[in-house]
Amino acid sequence: MDFNFTDEQSMVRDSLTRLVRETYDYETRNGVIASESGWRPEIWAQLAELGLLGMPFSEEDGGFGGGAIDSMIVMEEFGKGLVVEPYVPTVVCAGGFLKHAGTAAQKEEHIGGIVDGSQIFAFAYAEPRGRYDFADLETTAKKSGDSYVLNGHKAVVIGAPWATHLVVTARTSGGQRDKGGISVFIVDKSADGVVTRDYPTVDGRRASEVYFENVSVPADALIGEEDGGLPLIELVTDEAIAAQCAEVCGAMKVAHALTIDYAKQRKQFGVPIASFQVLQHRMVDMFTEYEQSVSMTYLATLRLGDDENARKQAVSAAKVRIGQAAHLIGQEAIQIHGGMGMTDEMAIGHYFKRLTIFDSEFGNVDHHMKRHIALSS
Structure with missing residues (x-):
C-alpha cells in the first residue's frame, strides 16, 4: 500500500x-x-x-x-x-x-x-452521569408545535467558551439508556435559556458546563433522522477519535525529542544521563511506542470509510494502543526529566498533561477495549 x-x-x-x-x-x-x-x-x-x-x-x-x-x-x-x-x-x-x-x-x-x-462550534454530548455511553442521556428535546424544547446539562464541552453554535445530543423518545430515541440538534449558543459556566482544562484548553433551560429550537435545527441519531453520533465521534490520535502522535513526537535533548544536557556523576544504558532503553521504548501509534493512526484513518463494524474495530484498536502509548511516553518523559518536568517552566509538563487527558476523551482505554472485544466476538 x-x-x-x-x-x-x-x-x-x-x-x-x-x-x-x-x-x-x-x-x-x-x-x-x-x-x-x-x-x-x-x-x-x-x-x-x-x-x-x-x-x-x-x-x-x-x-x-x-x-x-x-x-x-x-x-x-x-x-x-x-x-x-x-x-x-x-x-x-x-x-x-x-x-x-x-x-x-x-x-x-x-x-x-x-x-x-x-x-465556531462545540459538541455538547457528555453528561455528568453518562460516562462514555452516548445513549445515556438525561437531556431531552420535546416536540412543541413546529419546535423542540431542550432541557438538560452537558458537561466538559470543549471549546464552548469560544463557540457561536452548539451541536447537542438529546433524547426525543424512549428510556434514559435506550439506543433509539436519540436526536442531534444545532443550537445557537446565544439562544434564550442557554447558560454556560466556563473554565480552563488541565491541558490548557477551555470548556464549559452548558445548561439548557426550556431552550426552543426550530424543527429545521434537527440534524439527520429524529430518534435515529446514535449511528450518526458514533460515526462522527470515530472520525474525531482518529483526528485526536493524529494530534497525540504529534505531541508524542515532541515529548520524545524533548526528553532526548534533556538527557543529553542533564549530567550525573559528571556525564550526561543519556549515556546511561537503562535510560537509553527507556527512550527507545518511547520511540517504538510512537512509531506503532503512527501506524495505528493511519489504519484507523483509512478504515473510516469502511463498513460500520470494521470502522469501529479499527478506531477502538487505535484508541486503546495510542492511549497506552501516550501513558507510557508521558510517564517516561516525566521520570527522565525528574521533578522539574512537572513545573510550568518546562514544556514537557504541558505535553504530559495533553497525553494524559487524551485517554478520557470519547472513551478511555478500558471502554474501547470492551468495544473492540464485543465487535470481534
Whole structure:
C-alpha cells in the first residue's frame, strides 16, 4: 500500500509546520492559555485564510475536496505545538454531522461559516452521569408545535467558551439508556435559556458546563433522522477519535525529542544521563511506542470509510494502543526529566498533561477495549 502523501498534502504539512513553529512557541502558548480569552481569534482567521478549515469538505459544499487524511495531517502538526484552537469540535465534529446528515439548507447556512471562520462550534454530548455511553442521556428535546424544547446539562464541552453554535445530543423518545430515541440538534449558543459556566482544562484548553433551560429550537435545527441519531453520533465521534490520535502522535513526537535533548544536557556523576544504558532503553521504548501509534493512526484513518463494524474495530484498536502509548511516553518523559518536568517552566509538563487527558476523551482505554472485544466476538 502506498503511504506517501500527495504534493498538495505535503505542502499543507510544510505550511502548518512553519505556522506552528512561528506562532506556537512555548512562551507564546503559555501566555495565550493564561490570558482571559484562552485562545487567539487571529490564529483561527489565519487557519481560515490558509484553507485549513474548509479542507475536509467537498467542493459542492464550499470546501476544498479533502477528507480524513487531510484532517490527520492538520491534527498531527497541531499536536506538536499543543494548539488549543477548536479544530476538532468545529471542523471534524460539527462539520462531520453536516457532511453526513445535514440538509441542503443546513449546509448552506453553516458550512460556509465554518470555512471562513465566522462560525465556531462545540459538541455538547457528555453528561455528568453518562460516562462514555452516548445513549445515556438525561437531556431531552420535546416536540412543541413546529419546535423542540431542550432541557438538560452537558458537561466538559470543549471549546464552548469560544463557540457561536452548539451541536447537542438529546433524547426525543424512549428510556434514559435506550439506543433509539436519540436526536442531534444545532443550537445557537446565544439562544434564550442557554447558560454556560466556563473554565480552563488541565491541558490548557477551555470548556464549559452548558445548561439548557426550556431552550426552543426550530424543527429545521434537527440534524439527520429524529430518534435515529446514535449511528450518526458514533460515526462522527470515530472520525474525531482518529483526528485526536493524529494530534497525540504529534505531541508524542515532541515529548520524545524533548526528553532526548534533556538527557543529553542533564549530567550525573559528571556525564550526561543519556549515556546511561537503562535510560537509553527507556527512550527507545518511547520511540517504538510512537512509531506503532503512527501506524495505528493511519489504519484507523483509512478504515473510516469502511463498513460500520470494521470502522469501529479499527478506531477502538487505535484508541486503546495510542492511549497506552501516550501513558507510557508521558510517564517516561516525566521520570527522565525528574521533578522539574512537572513545573510550568518546562514544556514537557504541558505535553504530559495533553497525553494524559487524551485517554478520557470519547472513551478511555478500558471502554474501547470492551468495544473492540464485543465487535470481534
